[in-house]
Structures are given as C-alpha cells and as structure tokens.
Amino acid sequence: MSMILDKVNYIYSAQTAYEKQALKNINLKIADGEFIGLIGHTGSGKSTLIQHLNGLLKATSGGIYYNGRDIYEEDYSLKELRGKVGLVFQYPEHQLFESTVFADVCFGPKNLGLPRKETELRAFAALRSVGLSEEYWYQPPFEMSGGQKRRAAIAGVLAMKPDMLILDEPTAGLDPKGRDEILGQVAAMHRELSITVLLVSHSMEDVADYVGRIIVMDQGSILMDGAPKEIFQRYQELEEVGLAAPQVTYLMHGLRENGIPVDTGATTVEEARESILQAFTKAGKLRQ
Amino acid sequence: MNFIEARKLVHEYFRRDEEGNVEGITTALDQVDLGIKPGEFVAVLGHNGSGKSTLAKHLNVLLRASGGTLWVDGKDTLDENYLWDIRQNTGMVFQNPDNQIIAGVVEEDVAFGPENIGIPTDEIWERVERSLKSVGMLQYRGHSPNKLSGGQKQRVAIAGVMAMEPKCIVLDEPTAMLDPSGRKEVLDAVEALNREKGVTVILITHYMEEVTGADKVYVMDHGRVVMQGTPRQIFSRVEELKSYRLDVPQVTLLAHGLKKAGLDIPAGILTRQELSEVLCRLYGEEGKNPEDTLTG
Amino acid sequence: MIRDITIGQYYPSNSIIHRLDPRVKLMGTLTYVLSLFLFRGLAGFAAVTAGLAAVVKLSKVPFRYMVKGLKAIAAILAITVMFNLFLTPGEPLVSVWKLKITEEGLKSAGFMAVRLSYLILGSSVLTLATTPNQLTDGMEKSLRPFRRIGVPVHEVSMIMSIALRFIPILIEETDKIMKAQLARGADFESGNLIKRAKAMVPLLVPLFISAFRRANDLAMAMEARCYNGGEGRTKMKPLKYKGRDGVAYLLIAGYFAGIIMLRVWM
Secondary structure, three states: OEEEEEEEEEEEOOOOOOOEEEEEEEEEEEEOOOEEEEEOOOOOOHHHHHHHHOOOOOOOEEEEEEOOEEOOOOOOOHHHHHHHEEEEOOOHHHHOOOOOHHHHHHHHHHHOOOOHHHHHHHHHHHHHHOOOOHHHOOOOHHHOOHHHHHHHHHHHHHOOOOOEEEEEOOOOOOOHHHHHHHHHHHHHHHHHOOOEEEEEEOOHHHHHOOOOEEEEEEOOEEEEEEOHHHHHHOHHHHHHOOOOOOHHHHHHHHHHHOOOOOOOOOOOHHHHHHHHHHHHHHOOOOOO | OOOEEEEEEEEEEEEEOOOOOEEEEEEEEEEEEEEEOOOOEEEEEOOOOOOHHHHHHHHOOOOOOOEEEEEEOOEEOOOHHHHHHHHHHEEEEOOOHHHHOOOOOHHHHHHHHHHHOOOOHHHHHHHHHHHHHHOOOHHHOOOOHHHOOHHHHHHHHHHHHHOOOOOEEEEEOOOOOOOHHHHHHHHHHHHHHHHHHOOEEEEEEOOHHHHOOOOEEEEEEOOEEEEEEOHHHHHOOHHHHHHOOOOOOHHHHHHHHHHHOOOOOOOOOOOHHHHHHHHHHHHHOOOOOOOOOOOO | OHHHOOOOOOOOOOOHHHHOOHHHHHHHHHHHHHHHHHOOHHHHHHHHHHHHHHHHHHHOOOHHHHHHHHHHOHHHHHHHHHHHHHHOOOOEEEEEOOEEEEHHHHHHHHHHHHHHHHHHHHHHHHHHOOOHHHHHHHHHHHOHHHHHHOOOHHHHHHHHHHHHHHHHHHHHHHHHHHHHHHHOOOOOOOOOHHHHHHHOHHHHHHHHHHHHHHHHHHHHHHHHOOOOOOOOOOOOOOOOOOHHHHHHHHHHHHHHHHHHHHHHHO
16 A cells, blocks of 8 residues: 655646746655655745645656556546545645534545545544644634644544645744644654654754655755655755755764764754763763 | 833733623733844744734834833834834834735835835835845846745845835744745845844744844743843743743754753853854863864 | 636736836727727728737737636636627527527627627736736826815725735635645535535635735735825836827827727728
C-alpha cells in the first residue's frame, strides 16, 4: 500500500506567455505509515506537488499510482481518492462555512455519501483527535481563536478517515505555543491513527523534532530525500537554495571543528544537549 | 523626552451577545506603561490575543484609551486636534500585505499617504522615489502589487509609510504571513531604516529570533506588560517566557539546558557564535587552546 | 476558469494608449460602446472592427490575452445568441421540432454576438491600458460637475478603484477555497440547478467572510495612512491634457461621426 509518483511533470498555463514548469520529473514513493516533512521555499513546487497527490491537479506527463492503481485511469474515482488522501490547505480555517463546528466537520464524510450515523461518528472521532474541547463543538466556528479554528478545519479533513494526511503549512500565522500544540497533535494523530502524514513547511526546525524523512524541493525538483540527520549534514547545499538547517546543526559542526567531539548528527535541542554533556563529561570537564 | 509615553493605559470594550446586549467587559490593555525614546528599536512580544495588536492601534490612534494616558511625540492621543498629526508621525504596517495595498501600481500605492496629507505633486515624486529606494524596491515601481512576493509587498507597505516621513513606524506582526526569506527581507529593511534614517521602530511580533537586535523588549500577556528589558535580560528568563506561551531561540534554549546541567554558561545567550565561544572556552580551560572565534 | 477574467486587470506597457489621458480613454470607451449599438450593415461592422483592431494594436496588449476574457462570459454570450437565433420572428430557414431559425434571427444573433464580444474587448482595453488609479482619477474629474447635485464622486471612484484592485485577489481566493472544498469531497459540477446552487454555499460563505475581513483591514490601513476623504488631497499624477489627447479626441469624434453617417446612409 503506497503512493508512487513516476516521472511527474507539471506545466502551468501551458502554451501562453506565463508558461512555467512547476514540477520537473518527480519520482517519489511514499509508504504507509511514514511521517514526512516536505520542505522548500515559496515557489519551489511543494504546493503544486501535494495537489497532485489527491488529484486536484493533473500531471502534464507521468503517472501517479495509489495502492497499485493508476489514479488517471478513466474509471478511477477522484472523489474517493480525496477521501483517502486528505489535504489540509494553508489557512484551512478560511474554508469553514457551516453554522456550527460539528456541522462543518460533517461536510467531508457527508460528501463521501456515508450514512448520517457514520458521518456523525466520524465527526466526533475527528474532533476528539484534533483535541478541540467539547464546549466548542456546537458553537459557530467564526468566533473561535485562530488555533481552535485551525483544529476544527483539520478535523473537517480528518473526518473523511484518510489513510494519508497532507498538511500545507499547518502552523502558518500561529504563535509559538499554538504551533507546538498543532505539531504535537499531528504527531499524536500519526501515532494513534497510524496514518501517513506529509507535513509541508519551510522551516527545518519545525519538522526536525517530528518527522522520520525529509524531502527537499527546489525549483520544481526533488533536491534531497532522506532521514533528517542525512539532510542536515548537507547544510551547505541547503543554504545554496535559500534554506537553512536547524541552528543546532551549525553549532554542533562549529564545535566539532574546534575539537570538541560532539555528534554533528544531532538535530534537536535535546539531542544536542545530550551530546555536548557527554563530550564534556568524557573530557572530565563536568562533574556529575 | 520620550517619543512614546504611556501611563496606566487601559483599553476596554464591551462584549455583546447576538441581540447586542452587553455580556461583559474585556480588558485588552491593562495598566500599560511604556517609555520609548526617539530612534530606539523596540520589540513587543506576546502570543496571539495578548493585547499587543491593540497596543499598536493605540499608537496610531486607530483606537483610543478608555483609561490612562498615551502621549505620542509629546501629544496627547485623546486630543482630537492632534489626530492627523500623530498618524502622520507614527506610520503603521499591518500583518496581511494584501490588505493594506490600495493602488494597483507600486508607486501609486506609495503615493497614497503623501496625497492624503496634501503634499505637492513634485515632492510626492521625490518622496516616492526616496522611500522605494530605502526599502530596495525602486526597480519595481511600475509593477502591479499582485505579482510581487509577500516580502516585497510588505516592503512596499513600509515604503508607503516612509513616504509620509514619519518619525516612528509601528509594525504589527509584519512577518507572520511570510516565508523565511520574506521575513529576512522585511527585517533587514526595517533595521536599515532604524540605523540609517534614525526612525523609531516598534516591532510587534511573536518570533523571538526577530527581537535579538532590539534595544528594548516588552513582553505582553493578558493585556499587561509582564517583562521588559534588553533582549539578553529577557532571554535569560527562559521558564518565564515559556509560561507566557512564547518560545526561545534554539540556541538560548540549549544554553539554558546546559547551564542547568552544571556547565558554567552565562544567562541570556542569544546567538550560536556566543554559545560556541563559551563552550570552546570551557572545554579548552586547562588544556588545549581553541580558536577564539568561530564562523558558522 | 475564473482566473481567465481579464476585465479589470492592468497590463503594464508603455503604448500610446497607455499614455493617453484616462478621460480620453473613458470618453473613447463610452463612444465605442454607443457605436456598437448604433452601427448598421456590413460597412458599419467593418468600421467598428477596424476601430477595435486599431486600438488593440496600438495598446500593445497581446490579443490572445484579451480573448481569454471572453471565455469567462461564453455562457452569457451563448444564451443571448440562442435567444436571438430562435426567438426572432420571420421567414424560417430551418426548423427543428418547434424551433425555427429565421434569416432575421441568424442576422440578429450574429450582430448580438459581435456586439457583446466587442463590448467586452473594447472595455477591457480601457482597464488593461489604464491603471485603476488613473481610471479613478479620470472618472472623478470627468464626473466632477455631478458633485454639485450631491453625487459623492470622489467616494464612488475610490470604491471603484479598490474594487478593481481586489478583483484579482478575490478571484485567486475563490480558486483556493474551491480547491479546499474539493479536497473535502465537494462537487461543484454535477446535479441539477438547485443542487448546484446549494453546492455554492461552501464556496460563497468563506468568500464573503474573507471579503469582509479584507474590507475591514483595508479601511484601517487607509485610515492609518491619513485617508480622510477627498478634501485636501493632492495627486502624484494629476491629470493634464497633452497634445496627443487632443488628437485622440478628434479621432474619436471622427469615428463617431463616421458611424452616424453610415447609419444614416445605409
């Protein structure tokens, strides 16, 4: 069970003055249960790529196979695909429209043609999964805080019970606490619902703590694809395309160059702390 | 004399239910004291809903105090006669770049402010050119704002404010909707204005990394100023910052963690160069000498 | 599809049409629209076509770019043509079931199609070659006499120019919301008319909310930049007639006279 992209190309406004190749020969395999960070700056093609995964955009050439089936086949239901591959857009709270949060969350499963009872059960489960407190469920969605609205909107996609959840910059515009809460919640959903998660971001630091694999895009192509540690080791290449590794990566490399034997593969504050303390303890500079 | 002086500034508004009856009173600003000198770069930090945007709107008299006093450039904001004078002297840049650009051509948008305050045509042209240049957007003067990146739009918005030749600009989360390169563009432009033109800058944000270069930082929570000091003083109080829903740059956090584990690291480390130097010094004590500086 | 609307968008260029005084262009557009309803016969048709072709050529806006704007009104165009085609009384040429196509119908359908497409193309030249601000200035100045009878000319033109600035933004937003709802399994394309109308709710509600939020933000941003109505405002680009504007007025007058004469003689 997986998503496979085979030589996918996409050209915007083909045959006009504004023609632009947004995706160039993308080959990608996403296995079930992965937690992936998709990184690239604005215009790198990451938003275009994710819209291919649920069939909102159709590749100019190349194929996309979901669970072994060609999604561009004549009789393949894109609506069903969109239920399986849930896509949460940037600022998803801008799509809320129903009079209550609950009704809004029901919109997705209802569109899938599910019976009312199943729809509502899924809505309840989704609202619980995103950690939105019960007092808001029957409130109008428009008066909640930014973070709560965003949770409600994510629940709206989650209620379709997707096997794969794609979130485009789910933390944009939130304050640091709100950001950590949403990311923590996404990680919990990945764990508890055992769904595949693709997190689109332009911040390495945001995703480094959570994901098991990072895909870096630049100018419509995949530049790097690997475990966070591997990616951050190539921090000089990242800088060339206007991205940056987490601050600790730079620090650790600097320390190592100065003769402190720390692990340059540390990507989080916690890992860096452990590694530095270990180095100091070994050298006898730190009494326990 | 302080350019901005607030004493026990209070802003309250009524919450109303669907029928318009008063449900309660929300205090968005609670006894706020501020003292900002001309030419200072001041950052106001706070989570969403902490009252920092409300404060920003007071500085430009888009809102008026329900209690206390606020003087801007020595003028009482409650005095109706000073309204336009204050607005002209404290420009304001908002969060959403799209929603503050009025005209369909960059230079015409920059001219909007000077036109409003009745500047003669020839001088408008000079001002437009000067302010677009000061944010590095002169080559885009004939462009439509819709075709610009977020960072570029925000710089146009700053130019639009600069064209009114204010003494101070207030930026209300100008980078919240931008990507890292856009954020850097905008911050560089703002810092240059402060440094080169001596404009007083009040930067409202929730990104901690953006305030390390400020002269002074105010932290707000629940409408109150809960911390104030230099960035170093503020960042040395890691636990307190966290309790106000703010986070701390990775490097400061790491330094704090190492200090707690027993390493002799000074409080309030702001940059990775600083931390690197400190660690190398500690490691090299009674032993080999590390290089003095690091590049990273 | 919605992105294709070109009316209301500015196309940067330095053509002679771009440099004309907006008042001339407004007058020209008005005259042209009038001429579209006045012309008669093939000679008239040739005249309006030549007029449009000349202006389009001079404006240096790619014709293909302008035609995209027609696609957006294709449905309205088709309906109008149908009505004219089938509902014009006269001698039937072909009749299928109860529907008759008459010679008169064919003619009037043809002319209607030409009129409508020329109308759209002609007015899009105005907006493509004039910045919204100039357009506003032009309107404000041309309509100034109406201020005496209490028409808020400045306010109206300000509203127009802001509307023009936000049309592309709202179009893009519509696109985004549509995609977001499609991702939640929404269906905007199948079902009968009522079902389709209902399917628009998830699109329209967020769109209105967003438009109001933007309006609010914008009002505040304008106030912050000392906007206080039209009184005491100066202009970066005040309108001043130049030699070419006089020539253009003469050409417009000549064109209109020609159309009238053709109508009288035909």
